[in-house]
Amino acid sequence: MTRPTLLTRLPLALGLLAALGLAACGGQATATSANNLSPDGKIGVVEKLGDILPDGLMFKDEEGRDVELKSLLRGPTVLTLVYLRCPSICGELINELGKTVDELQKLRPGRDYDLVTVSFDPRETPELAKTGKQAFLKRLKSEVAPESWRFLVGDQANITKLTQSVGFLYEKDDNEDFKHAGTVIFLSQEGKIVRYLGGLEMLPFEMELALNDAREGRPRTLFQKIQRLCYTYDPDGRTYVLAVNKIILFITLFGVGVFLFGVLLKRRKGTV
Numbered sequence: 001m002t003r004p005t006l007l008t009r010l011p012l013a014l015g016l017l018a019a020l021g022l023a024a025c026g027g028q029a030t031a032t033s034a035n036n037l038s039p040d041g042k043i044g045v046v047e048k049l050g051d052i053l054p055d056g057l058m059f060k061d062e063e064g065r066d067v068e069l070k071s072l073l074r075g076p077t078v079l080t081l082v083y084l085r086c087p088s089i090c091g092e093l094i095n096e097l098g099k100t101v102d103e104l105q106k107l108r109p110g111r112d113y114d115l116v117t118v119s120f121d122p123r124e125t126p127e128l129a130k131t132g133k134q135a136f137l138k139r140l141k142s143e144v145a146p147e148s149w150r151f152l153v154g155d156q157a158n159i160t161k162l163t164q165s166v167g168f169l170y171e172k173d174d175n176e177d178f179k180h181a182g183t184v185i186f187l188s189q190e191g192k193i194v195r196y197l198g199g200l201e202m203l204p205f206e207m208e209l210a211l212n213d214a215r216e217g218r219p220r221t222l223f224q225k226i227q228r229l230c231y232t233y234d235p236d237g238r239t240y241v242l243a244v245n246k247i248i249l250f251i252t253l254f255g256v257g258v259f260l261f262g263v264l265l266k267r268r269k270g271t272v
Contacts, residue, residue, distance in 0.1 A: 046167035
């Protein structure tokens with residue numbers, strides 16, 4: 001039996017690379033926000049995996065009580081950054097998260113994890129947070145205790161510290177609204193940033209994996225890095241779009257790899 005050589009292994013390696021890349025590009029943009037910025041670099045999300053939230057981030061909850069963000073981390077925690085008056089993706093993001101909470105029956109809020117939604121608009125009040133929270137919780141099919149999903153508002157100083165610590169970039173538009181990406185951030189009990197899931201579609205198994213990683217405090221990014229090659233954030237459309245040019249580049253590079261393999265193989269046969 002002959003021992004496998006580099007040339008005999010190369011087709012398998014190329015095939016696995018192509019399959020992994022095409023699988024990532026073929027799905028929805030469900031995990032693509034990390035390090036995916038608008039062309040000017042001002043809007044999107046920059047991964048801060050492994051970083052720990054700073055102490056002393058103070059906000060007000062739905063009842064107007066002062067709370068430190070890290071004091072709410074009783075275990076794996078799902079953090080979302082939105083603003084409640086948002087006319088576009090914020091509501092969709094929270095609704096999609098709520099849908100996934102309903103579908104993920106194996107893990108339940110309050111028992112296996114908690115959720116925290118923070119407004120990054122300093123003009124928003126605890127009263128608005130309470131109204132928004134009640135509206136979102138009513139849409140859930142499953143029973144979620146109010147203390148398991150907290151809605152917070154805060155001043156600009158604490159909002160800026162939080163958004164910078166998690167790499168969330170946004171800016172105001174001409175209508176006094178905000179241009180921003182949609183992302184879900186998973187934290188460990190210590191406040192370590194473990195996962196980002198972006199886009200407006202989320203699968204229960206993605207959330208389950210992210211929560212398991214958050215429980216263990218283990219960042220994981222391989223599939224996200226592959227998907228990131230296939231999507232880009234459009235701040236005007238406020239959505240993630242398929243980056244056709246990147247996919248064409250990937251296919252071209254793959255074709256060049258196959259061609260070079262063929263040339264090497266022919267040369268090797270010619271020398272035998």
